[in-house]
Amino acid sequence: MEMINLTIDGQQIQVKAGTTVLEAARSAGIKIPTLCYMKEINEIGACRVCVVEANGRMVASCVTPVTEGMEIKTNTPAVREARKTVVELMISDHPMECLTCERNGKCELQTLAENLGIREIPYEGARRDLPKDTSSPSIVRDPNKCILCRKCEAVCAKIQEAHVLGGQNRGFNTIVAPAFSLPLNDVACTMCGQCIHACPVGAIYEKDDTAKVWEALGDPEKHVVVQIAPAVRVA
Numbered sequence: 001m002e003m004i005n006l007t008i009d010g011q012q013i014q015v016k017a018g019t020t021v022l023e024a025a026r027s028a029g030i031k032i033p034t035l036c037y038m039k040e041i042n043e044i045g046a047c048r049v050c051v052v053e054a055n056g057r058m059v060a061s062c063v064t065p066v067t068e069g070m071e072i073k074t075n076t077p078a079v080r081e082a083r084k085t086v087v088e089l090m091i092s093d094h095p096m097e098c099l100t101c102e103r104n105g106k107c108e109l110q111t112l113a114e115n116l117g118i119r120e121i122p123y124e125g126a127r128r129d130l131p132k133d134t135s136s137p138s139i140v141r142d143p144n145k146c147i148l149c150r151k152c153e154a155v156c157a158k159i160q161e162a163h164v165l166g167g168q169n170r171g172f173n174t175i176v177a178p179a180f181s182l183p184l185n186d187v188a189c190t191m192c193g194q195c196i197h198a199c200p201v202g203a204i205y206e207k208d209d210t211a212k213v214w215e216a217l218g219d220p221e222k223h224v225v226v227q228i229a230p231a232v233r234v235a
């Protein structure tokens with residue numbers, strides 16, 4: 001197995017060839033923030049939050065393989081400024097509804113903004129105003145909060161093999177939704193909830209609509225599936 005020598009924040013380390021800068025840093029105990037990365041499931045370099053300096057160039061660490069003699073810096077003023085700009089741009093088109101958002105206090109974007117010291121957004125521009133998809137009895141999609149990390153799409157395809165979610169439209173109008181932007185209830189969604197678990201923000205969340213779940217499954221009276229086993233007397 002070919003090994004690669006490199007330096008990360010002054011630490012000399014050795015990792016297997018093919019390792020990404022992000023994984024190399026993690027192996028050295030160095031934390032780099034991520035939003036879109038899921039090891040071996042979603043390695044697409046979409047969010048750019050994991051930016052670092054590699055031999056003086058800014059690169060997305062989650063999709064950059066290490067090379068011999070590489071010198072990585074993960075926490076320079078330029079790197080911190082680049083991350084801050086990336087997050088500010090994401091938030092510039094994000095609904096400011098944190099207090100009423102399902103993910104308030106558990107939102108990765110919110111945590112990142114706080115850690116980067118973001119207090120105001122210097123960018124103004126168009127905002128999306130798309131309808132929520134509330135058609136499913138158990139899942140709500142709010143495309144206005146989507147940061148296009150594509151984690152939901154990746155788990156839907158690679159873990160659940162349902163292939164229900166995918167990128168629709170282009171450029172500013174891109175959303176992650178079922179094909180032709182059909183409602184979730186009209187496609188082969190299995191309501192597994194993997195997408196909810198993977199979403200780093202409040203763009204997909206659980207809906208407490210038990211009555212409608214029963215409705216979707218049919219008459220609850222006909223779904224008595226629990227059988228109580230007879231008690232065993234211990235002598």
Ligand code: FES
Pocket residue numbers: 033034035036037044045046047048049050051060061062063
């Ligand atoms: Fe690397 Fe998103 S975590 S680009």
